[in-house]
Amino acid sequence: MKVVAFERSVQGTGASRRLRNAGKTPGIIYGGAAEPKMIELDHNALFHALKKEAFHSSILDIEVEGKAEKALLRAFQMHPFKPLVLHVDFQRVSATDKIHVKVPLHFMNQENAPGVKLGHGIVNHILNELEVSCLPADLPEFLEVDLGNAELGQTLHLSDIKLPKGVSAITHGDENPAIASISLPAGGVSEAAEGETPAA
Known part of the structure; x- marks a missing residue:
């Protein structure tokens, strides 16, 4: 730009x-x-x-x-x-010196996640950006977090994100921080739980 x-x-x-x-x-x-x-x-x-x-x-x-x-x-x-x-x-910035930058996270396929579609869960974005280290030429505009296979009760961590070549994440203390999770809203019941309810 x-x-x-x-x-x-x-x-x-x-x-x-x-x-x-x-x-x-x-x-x-x-x-x-x-x-x-x-x-x-x-x-x-x-x-x-x-x-x-x-x-x-x-x-x-x-x-x-x-x-x-x-x-x-x-x-x-x-x-x-x-x-x-x-x-x-x-x-x-210098083309030969690595930079530290916070890059936004883009959450993909949220509506199609089994935990949302079948489990009636909601997606919680624990992080909205990630600090990375890379050369200026390798800096991504954003990082994708694919929630397409996420189940109810599942938490996605940093290790679940594929970082572009030449880009490494900077974590402060926690080596594998949580990125997003799918959980039931307060008072919600999943279809699986509903199916287990014994007949009166």
């Missing part, structure tokens, strides 16, 4: 306020061998980009004064109650 930015020379609260009043958002690009660079971006374009999932988990091409730099979105600050982006941080 391409992002067009402009270098900014003035800093401080007053300068940032003037930028925002002019429809711009102040930001910074840091990391790598180069010095941190103060930038400004078109607010509306940035606001709409932030609504896209891929913007948060893809390598971005940030063009500043005609020169492109590859970077990741690292942080952004929103106004407490207005639809206003106050500040944005990007981190440069």
Whole structure:
């Protein structure tokens, strides 16, 4: 994804306020061998980009004064109650250095899972994103979690997900964390249990 930015020379609260009043958002690009660079971006374009999932988990091409730099979105600050982006941080990436990024999980075939279709269970998403380590070129936009064969009472773990080549998961303490499960809603009864009810 391409992002067009402009270098900014003035800093401080007053300068940032003037930028925002002019429809711009102040930001910074840091990391790598180069010095941190103060930038400004078109607010509306940035606001709409932030609504896209891929913007948060893809390598971005940030063009500043005609020169492109590859970077990741690292942080952004929103106004407490207005639809206003106050500040944005990007981190440069190198093609040869591994990066740590949180990648969204896409849950597939939920409606067709036996635990949902036959067992009347509901899918619980325990994790919605997974932290991974990989080279920038190998970064997936999202990871698929296939629930097509999941039974009632079953829990899918990290080991049940097929990670793309060159991508490894970063787990903090738990080597094989739970990703999703299928359980009965409160007060629910599965068809199998109903069939076992003795006749009066």
